[in-house]
Amino acid sequence: MQKTIFITGASRGLGRIWAEAFLKRGDKVVVAVRNPDALAELSKNYASTLLALKLDVTDRTACFDAVTKAKEHFGTIDVLINNAGYGHTGAIEELEEHEIRTQFETNVYGLLWVTQAVIPIMREQKKGHIIQVSSALGLLAFPTLGLYSASKFAVEGISEALAAEVSSFGINVSILEPNGFRTDFATTSGIQSKPLAFYDKVREGLAAGNKLEDWGVPEATAEAVLKLVDAETPPLRLILGRVGIQWIKYVYGQRMQTWEEWQEVSTAAQGN
Template sequence: MAKTIFITGASRGLGRIWAEAFLKRGDQVVVAVRNPQALTELSKEYASTLLALTLDVTDKAACFEAVAKAKEHFGTIDVLINNAGYGHTGAIEELEEQEIRTQFDTNVYGLLWVTQAVIPVMREQKSGHIIQVSSALGLLAFPTLGLYSASKFAVEGISEALAAEVSGFGIKVSILEPNGFMTDFATTSGMQSKSLAFYDEVRDKLAAGNKAEDWGVPEATAAAVLKLVDAENPPLRLILGRVGIQWIKHVYGQRMQTWEEWQDVSAAAQGN
């Protein structure tokens, strides 16, 4: 049965790939993007099943308006994929205030506004699936990517709480955690702080461990996302890529070891 999918940030990259995959199999798709002109050819090919809307997710009122337009146009919103976002690179000392605020405005507040807008629609329907695009770096952090990780850590917390809050309304929540993929995410769509020479060694070390084979093929994610959307009982978290799960297992193994080593201190801090 065809679904109505609302995707933010789908003019390029993973979002565009997923939108096309949904359209090809016969779903109705709403793409909410800053520049709908980037979807002109796709709109012509799928004139009856694609609705392209102009949306800056940092504008809360515009997010609610876009969701209302989508609901009016197709009558339902079965799946929300909050994909809009970008990566900002910079050591913590290098980050400027406006850079920090802009990163959170898009990756956290933008996701939050669209989520808030769609919940009443899904609650009325007594069904729906909210998919939040986080990152493997929402579960761990690399040097010079602390700001991006902070935004995705926030997405993780918001989404985990949301899942418990809306389950009684028939709404499911999933968090996607991709590792690196060969899109323009880390190049033209990313931002970078003015660098300080003190951190050049840190950057060089990170770059030295960056292997080409660790970057996934973007098109390969489509099948996973379609399977997630079609699942009767979708997982709260789904890692995309074989590299991310390796990172996470390693980091969480270290965390558990440290917590267990300090367990007596932790227990004593309880005070009773």
């Protein structure tokens, strides 16, 4: 059954791969991006089923306007994929105030604005699926990636609460948690703070453990996203990649061990 998909941040990387996969199978797709010209060829090939809109997700009014245009153009929005975002690298001490604010403006507030704009449409339709692109680093944190993880931790909390709030309206919510993939996410699209020499060894240690073979093939994610969109009862969380599952199992195992070791202290803190 043909669906209308609204995707932010789909001019390149995973978002573009997913947009093309939807178009190839006959879905209608709205891509909301900073530079619609980057999609000129795709727009030509799918003139009747692709709507490219210019959007800076940090502009709340523009987000609502884009969603309204999409609804007017295709008549419905069945699936929202909040994919717009970028990675910022820097040790906590290295981060500048404007870097912190900009990371949250895009990764968190941008996601919130588009979500808020879509909910009334889906509520009126009595159906819909909101897919929030988080990260495996939304469940754990690596050194020098704390700011990025903080933004994705926020996405996780917002989305988990949202799922409980809108389920009675027929709206599903899923959180995608990819591990690293071979896109330009960590290279040309990422931003890095001015480094302090104190953290050089930390960066070296992280780089040493960052093996190329652990990075996934971006095109392989398309089938997983199609299955998620087509699922009658989609999961709240879906990890993308073999490595992410390993990381998360290890970290949560450590957490449970610590919580159990300190359970007596935790229980006593209840006070009654």
